[in-house]
Amino acid sequence: MVENRIGECESMPAEADAAGEQGAFITVEGGDGAGKTTLAKSLAECLRQSGRSVRLTFEPGGTSLGTRLRALVLDPELEMGDWDETWLFLAARASHVHDVLRPAIANGELVFSDRFSDSTLAYQGYGRGLDLERLRRLSDEATQGLIPDLTLLLDVPAEVGLARTRTRSSDGDRIGDADLAFHMRVNAGFRALALEHGERIVVIDASLDASSVLLNALTTVNDWLEARSSGT
Ligand code: Z5A
Numbered sequence: 001m002v003e004n005r006i007g008e009c010e011s012m013p014a015e016a017d018a019a020g021e022q023g024a025f026i027t028v029e030g031g032d033g034a035g036k037t038t039l040a041k042s043l044a045e046c047l048r049q050s051g052r053s054v055r056l057t058f059e060p061g062g063t064s065l066g067t068r069l070r071a072l073v074l075d076p077e078l079e080m081g082d083w084d085e086t087w088l089f090l091a092a093r094a095s096h097v098h099d100v101l102r103p104a105i106a107n108g109e110l111v112f113s114d115r116f117s118d119s120t121l122a123y124q125g126y127g128r129g130l131d132l133e134r135l136r137r138l139s140d141e142a143t144q145g146l147i148p149d150l151t152l153l154l155d156v157p158a159e160v161g162l163a164r165t166r167t168r169s170s171d172g173d174r175i176g177d178a179d180l181a182f183h184m185r186v187n188a189g190f191r192a193l194a195l196e197h198g199e200r201i202v203v204i205d206a207s208l209d210a211s212s213v214l215l216n217a218l219t220t221v222n223d224w225l226e227a228r229s230s231g232t
Helices: 003-011 036-049 064-074 082-106 117-127 132-143 158-166 180-196 210-230
Strands: 024-030 054-058 110-114 150-155 201-205
Touching: 003 036, 024 036, 024 082, 024 117, 024 210, 036 054, 036 110, 036 150, 036 210, 054 082, 064 082, 082 110, 082 117, 082 132, 117 132, 117 180, 150 180, 150 210, 158 180, 180 201, 201 210
Parallel strands: 024 110, 024 150, 054 110, 150 201
Antiparallel strands: none
């Protein structure tokens, strides 16, 4: 899948932000089936081709503890309260931050995380209806204040995203199997977060084909890297 889109990587300058190899933290967010995983893999491939040291990781997961917590929190056979669910995502995030994200950023890597704190606000806050301010405080504790430098928000109507995920085989998951209204609230939540954090969240139309999404995302990342290099 990545190989088919390597042509799009040509829009990436060969020496993109090479000077200094300053680390950066970029998150890819969006509703189910928005194409985050597909995009994150292709982006990472393109940026590696441009000579960057790139780390691709994801939530929930990314660490041994996160992998175990992921299995628990998505298990369709397991009943849990909305706050119990939240604590599991936050525990996975805390280990991800101190074991993977902070060391990689400090090491000068360009770190892409497929989901991060905005997912907690969108799913548990806007989707489940939990108190947003409390979620922000807890999330801040779990991340020890780590905020993405740039967030690519893949925006696609919930029906379209869910239809995409149904084309692949799956045992189902506790959150993805929620009803359409839940997924619509999540998407609306992501859009509200984008309005609130226009300084770092860039909305990308993910209803386009995967190559166009990759091109738009590459342009966004490239512009951001160039702006940072030139100090603007
Ligand atoms: N969750 C939460 O509630 N709170 C939190 O704090 C966190 C997460 C961190 C697991 O996340 C669940 O955890 C998730 C949110 C919740 N809810 N659920 N379910 P996840 O990221 O592992 O799972 P996901 O969001 O369900 O990922 P996904 O279904 O794999 O979606 P995706 O990564 O956005 O899409 P994809 O795998 O890249 O693509 C899906 C299909 O669409 C695939 O066949 C692709 O080939 C195809 N695709 C991709 N892009 C396109 C385009 N542009 N056009 C057409 N088709 C495309």
